[in-house]
Amino acid sequence: MPKRHKIWVCKRQNPASLYDPDFKPFSKCSSMVTFADLSVIFLTESANNQKLMLEYEKFQEMQSKMMKMQEEYERQLIEKEESKQRDMERQTEYYETKLQEMTAKLEQANDESREQNKEYEETKKQIEEDSDREILDIKNNYEIQLRREREENIKLKGETGIMKKKFISQQREIDDHKEEINRFKSEVSKLNGEKEKMKKDIQGLRKEIVERDDTIQDKEKRIYDLKKKNQELEKFKFVLDYKIKELKKQIEPRENDIKQMKDQIQEMESELERFHKQNTQLELSIKELTQKLKATDKEMHLEREKVHDIKAKLKQFKTDLHNCVGYIQDPKMLKETIKALYAKHVRDDITESASVDADIQKEYSRQREHLERSVASLRKKLAKDSEIHRADNVRIMQENVSLIKEINDLRRELKIARTQIHDLEAALGMHSKKNKNDTAAVAAFSSKGPSALMQSEMEEKNKIIDMQKLEIKRLRMEITDIEMGSRPPSSQRLPPVQPAIESVG
Incomplete structure (x- = not known):
């Protein structure tokens, strides 16, 4: 028989052990047989390729899950940005470790394949001198196994088509999630614009409070001048x-x-x-x-x-x-x-x-x-x-x-x-x-009033001051509500308006 048709065979009764990637043939086999050289290599490579495909599909599935979770966390960016970042880092580390594990397994499988190839090369020389008496039986067994492998290949092709369809659907879902992320980003930009607008309103209200403080100080000066005029009017009371x-x-x-x-x-x-x-x-x-x-x-x-x-x-x-x-x-x-x-x-x-x-x-x-x-x-x-x-x-x-x-x-x-x-x-x-x-004279003057016009004017000024104070208080409450409703998540805070209120008080 030609040399290229020789192959080693174990004397065990289960010839299917040749297809087991964890099976070490030369530790237990002692007899030799000849067959096509490439068939064993193809079978081992197909088994290894199947394992690689399974591992790659698992890796793809893990990666798609990671992308889904990342998109989910990006969707919740406005509400829980910091917590989402930590979770994303944790999930990334987890899947990176998984990826490393899968890569290590893949390398291990490649090492095993290389070791098997080395063992095959070492034992090939010993197998060539073995007898041909079990060739027909082995050939029949291989034909049966070949039919089984073909059926399994057909089945795997169907499963591969299903997996491709699943992959396409998942890719569509990923595109949908990307569109949703873009929409959320536009909403975030809109909210940022509204936040800037509210900040401008707060600054305007602060300026208005400062202006009202100035007007209140002017009113107080006016009241002081009116009190002086009232004191001067006391000099003319006997003439009337x-x-x-x-x-x-x-x-x-x-x-x-x-x-x-x-x-x-x-x-x-x-x-x-x-x-x-x-x-x-x-x-x-x-x-x-x-x-x-x-x-x-x-x-x-x-x-x-x-x-x-x-x-x-x-x-x-x-x-x-x-x-x-x-x-x-x-x-x-x-x-x-x-x-x-x-x-x-x-x-x-x-x-x-x-x-x-x-x-x-x-x-x-x-x-x-x-x-x-x-x-x-x-x-x-x-x-x-x-x-x-x-x-x-x-x-x-x-x-x-x-x-x-x-x-x-x-x-x-x-x-x-x-x-x-x-x-x-x-x-x-x-x-x-x-x-x-x-002091007593001024108090008595303000209570009785040497002049009804002066008294009414003073009462009007006091009312204006009270109204200004109430308005400042209302503006302060509005500023507080705006700051509570649109305060940014960062540690930066707006300056307080307490000094302006205290100056009014």
Whole structure:
């Protein structure tokens, strides 16, 4: 037998042990047999390749899982960035160790394959001298095993197709996750833009707080100046006693005049109300006549439609009669057309309807003339009454304007006089406390007030200050809410607004 067809064979009863990659043939085999040189190499390489494919598929599966987990952690980047980073590092280390283990196994399998090749080369020389008596049996066994291997190869090809489909589906899922990651990144950029916008709003609010602090300081300076002016006004309180008495004498006749003018205004208002009632009655009568006129117009429109219908019928009759004239040379046809014309246009009640229509037309024209005369007379009366009422209204309005002007002047003078009296009385009340210390004098002045105008101005300034403080407090709460809602996850913090609030307090 040629040398290339020799091969070693174990004397064990299970020849399938040759396909076991963990089986060490030369430690247990003592007999030799010859066969094709390349078949054993192909079988061992196919077994090793299958193991390599399995290991590579496992590696691919592990790598796809790692990518999925990485994408999942990237999707949760906004909420748990730091924790996700740690988990990703841990998972990366885990899969790297797995990858190293798989690589080590792969290298180990390659080493075993190389050792088997070396052992094969060493024993090949010994196998060539062995007998051929078991060649047929081994050949049959190999044919059986070859059929099995082919079936297994077909099965593995099917599984490989399934794995390819799974790989394609997983690749699609990876692409979908990448698109989702891009979408989340765009959302993150939008949120960062909103965060920058909120930071700008916070800076604007801080500037507004500083400006309000400046205005409050200006108001406090103004209050201090007003207090100084009030102290200066104390010097003039004795001069105003005589003016108080004179103003009281002037107020009494003015009040009497105001009372008389109020009575006169009430009388004018009652007269004006009476005129309004008359106008309302006239408007109601005008509406009633207008409705009657509308009804008359409607009836007239119906009559016009009737006249239009009659004209149309007459025109149709003339047309039919003209058509009959065309048969003047044919008596028979002329007779037939005349009969048809009579049957079409003539009715039994034509005389009765004509007489009834004439009576209705006469009654309609008589009622229309009567209503037109009534409407014309009422319009003339309405125009005359409207002109009279308009003149009265103008006269009353002019009188009211002059009276209101006089009343306003009197009220203004009365208010000024009362203010001066109040100031003088307050100044006289303050005179008895002149010898007290400055703090007590200022407090008494602020409570009683030498001048009502000054007191009202001070109260207004205090109200403005309180409103400014409340506004600053509200702005501070808004800034706190914005900082709590849009604070960045890093350790950087915005500067506090406490000093501005403390300066206001």
